[in-house]
Every structure is written in structure tokens, then in C-alpha cells.
Amino acid sequence: MQRPEFELIDWIRGQVRDRGTVSLGIGDDAACLKPNPDRELLVATDMLMEGVHFEFSSATPQQAGRKALAVNLSDIAAMGGRATAAFVSVALPSDRGMQFARDVHTGLIELANDHDVILAGGDTNSWNGPLVINVAVLGEPWMPRPVSRKGAQPGDWLFVTGALGGSLVSGRHLNFPPRLAEAQRLVNLVEVHAMLDVSDGLAADLHHILKASRVGAILFEPDIPLTQSAKTVNDGRSPLMHGLSDGEDFELLFAVAPEAGRQLLSSWNMVTSLTRIGEISTELDCRLRRADGKMELLPPIGWTHRLGEAL
């Protein structure tokens, strides 16, 4: 009699596409990979819990698995890197059965295959609790050095990919495309001084860059790109407030020198939009410049419902 875990593991192994970088993968005590000797190694890890990061009233098992990988791919993108291998640990609710377990992994493996990421190992458990998924992703920077959060300089232009706000309402937090291709293009076109992915909300995440870089910033209110759902959610909060604080956007927020910014604006031809939304200042605070030119202080408001926070 085979234990259900082994059956699941055999099934996962059959789904995984190998690409030659893994000399020893699923089925031993540890995976063994060939590192790129010319690059440093990037490691991102995120734990997602049912009831906190997704609910099965609105998400499918596939979407839960997909999101667990996607948030890590977004982190690797934010470092200016590509993802190479993923390691997936799950605590599966024992009453939901094997098809549920396969569905969770299917959503994850499909996204992995889309981005040439190999599922190289993990840990499969079941319990009488909600679904918990932890994914650790290895990657490497496209350029010799990764893009950290520190490095923004006074005068730099601030950009964001895509549009912000309403991700939880629209369900976009479950199916957002990690901006790996956009990050690759960016770091190949210009020198990016600082970058992160917007997970806590634009205002909170901008403060992370400012704190790490020891600078301030001015955001141009009329230029902040808002999603359709940010504009139409009728909950008493303004579209701008949604764009500044909803979080889970998983768009790239970054700072580049003005000349690099001009170059980006003139040469950017990807479908994903790129918008200049502000600039880095010498004063150590963050301000919002309204359409009428008035300035106001912008605190690090963010999605406080979300308790998850990367180290």
C-alpha cells in the first residue's frame, strides 16, 4: 500500500519539466543544482495561508498554488533577476483529497513552466488544518549586480509598471502576471537604481525604498495609474486611496536617473505600461503633489489586513 504522499509526489514528478540545471531533484534528501558561476544567487521565499492570502470562497485551488509561486517570481523580478528553480512545501487539508492536492500543484506548475522555472523539490504534508503553501525560489540577476531597494538618488525619476489599486476586489491578486519580462527589459535598457514590487501598497512600499536609500520623494497625484476597479469600487474610499494603499498589485516600482527615464519613455514598447509617477527628493519625507500643485505629506499607508510580510 502506497502512502498518499508518495502517490502525490510521483504525480508531481511526472508533471515537472527538467531543463538540465538540476542534477538531482525530487526524490532525494536534497535537490542538487548547478549554479551559474558568473552570477550571485537570489533566494526569495513566501508562505501563503488559506484565510489570510486567499479564501476558497473566491479562489480555486489552482489559483492558490499559482499565487504562491507568483509572489516569489515577483520578488525575483524586483531584484532585476530571472527565476530558475522553485521548492514547494504544502500542508494539505486531509479532508480535501488527492484531486485538490493535484489542482494546487497544477496551478503552480503551469506558471513555473510559463517562466522556465523548474520545480526541483519540496515537502508534502497533510493535516487537519487549512491549506498552507510555502514556496522558495532561486534565481540570478540579469546584470552582474541585482537591484536592491537602496540606491535611489535625489533627482531620480520614479516609475511604476501597469496600474494600481483594487487587486483584492477584482481578483487580480490571484492571477497577476509576475513582471519578469518587464524587469529583464528594464535592467537591459538602463541602470535601475532601486526597485521593489508593490505588495503592501504604493505609499508603504515607496517608503521602503526611501528608508533603505535614505532619501525622500514627491509623488505626482494626477499621474498615478489606477486600475478600472480602483476607479469604480464604491466603498467610500477614493480611487487614489485605493491606488496608494490597497496593495497586492505586484507591479514594479523603481527609480532611475532622469536621462535613463527619458530613454525608457522613448524606447519602451512592451504591452505593459510604464508611467513616471514622481521623483526622488533630498528632503527625508514623502509628499504628494496634487493636481493644483498643493503638496501634502504622504504617510506609509498600506494594506494592514495583510499580516504577511517578507523578512
Added chain:
Amino acid sequence: MQRPEFELIDWIRGQVRDRGTVSLGIGDDAACLKPNPDRELLVATDMLMEGVHFEFSSATPQQAGRKALAVNLSDIAAMGGRATAAFVSVALPSDRGMQFARDVHTGLIELANDHDVILAGGDTNSWNGPLVINVAVLGEPWMPRPVSRKGAQPGDWLFVTGALGGSLVSGRHLNFPPRLAEAQRLVNLVEVHAMLDVSDGLAADLHHILKASRVGAILFEPDIPLTQSAKTVNDGRSPLMHGLSDGEDFELLFAVAPEAGRQLLSSWNMVTSLTRIGEISTELDCRLRRADGKMELLPPIGWTHRLGEAL
């Protein structure tokens, strides 16, 4: 007002000893490490859940954190490797407070420091659920090639470190020493053909080696080293049965050529004992040779209470 997660992260950062291999650690989207260009990269990951892998009726928060790292260090040891960096994700029960969170991390960080492993990143969450800890550990083999589970050859001698059985009863599963130093000594002394750490139980784990290596084995019943608790548990199961099937021993089980085996027996001077417990055979089954010379088939009995299983 600072979110409790950030407070915990700042505290963790203060506890961590850096060793220069991490160029960018806690506090960015991903950690950045310098890989060893001469070695492949080992990656182990394990998820431990309260109520499955530990209970707070018998374990302290420190022990839970310690165990979450220790099982991964044991996996790296079983590959003939050393561990370099750990990534820790937690789902913290929100009603247990900050001291509990610190205690979990203290147990883990103390063990990491003992083995020169740097805590380079992770993910800190809280929820209304039990404690879940996922640890991913990076490492590298001491020799150019890691030791996998396949490679055992007919005629090889089978060895085990330490003694087996009763780990759950004695509490040893919470404070076992990962056999990293023993693994280092072993692979430096001889060529180890196949190795793993005994987590499911000697019988079940031996079958993993046999299946991967496509060989059989004979275990010498009188030679199997049993712990004091395996010998004294009075639950109707024999000491031998405890030694064969309890699991969570985290001792090294390995196969070497007879000549290498003789060399090990004559030169081994570590405190941890090394015992020859059997040999690899050509017949594709596993048999137990009793004290009176009688042979019987040994099925892959193991700790079926434990649902966790590494991919």
C-alpha cells in the same frame, strides 16, 4: 506605529550573525548570496506543523524552531554536504504574542549559529491557526559530487550512526544533533555509495535506498543499535520493532564498499558510534537475519503517524 511583523523582523536581524557570504539579506525582496563556483548547490526544504511534527504539550517554542532547522540540516548531512544559509517562513498563532515568536526563532538561530549557517531571509506571517514553520536550507557537498540515495552496490556494507528507536517517546526528535560533522568525516575518509537520514524508520528508509539503487539488502538483527528508550518502552512492541519503525531518528544510514567499511571501523574516532548493520545483496528484497541465522522478509514498515514526507 510599527507593525508587529516589522518589529519581529528587526529583532531577528539583530540576532543573525553574518559571515560575508550574503551580499544582501533580510530586508529586500530576495536575499543575494555568493555561490561557490566549484560546487553544486544543495537545497533542502521541510515544513513542520504544530500538532503533526510537534505539540506544545511536550515541546517548547524554542524546540519547535530548532527542529524545523535541524531536519533540514540532517538532509544536507545525508547528501554529504555542509549547510550555508537558511530561509525561515512562519505562520505564527496571533494570540501567542511576540515573545513566543522570538522563542521560536531563538531556538532556530542558536542551532544555525552552532553550525555556521546564516539566516539569510524568510517570511513572517501571523494567523488564527497553529504554528507552521517552513525552512529551506542551502548547502554544498564537501566532495565534488553529493551522496545520493542511489549508488549502493551488491556486497556493500550498511552502516548507521548512533542508535535507533524511541525518538518520539524520549523527546529526542526535538533535540537530536544533525549529523553534519559525522557526514563531513565520512565523505572525507571514504567513498560513500549511498546515504540518507533515517526519518521514516530504518526499514522504510532502507527501502528508499534499495529502490533508488535497484538492489536488495540483509539486515543483521543482533547488530542493530537500539536506544535506551527503544529497549525500555513498555508498549507491547519489541525493542527491535521500535528500532526498525519508529522513525525521527535522524541518524545517517549509508552503504560503502567492504574495504571502505573496514577502514571506517578501524579509523573512526568520533563520539558518535558507527555500526555495521547489514549488507547490500543482489536479490531485490530486504531481509532480516535473526540471531539464530534464520532469514525473514522485512517490509518497509515505518512511522505512519507522520504524514510529512519530503518530495
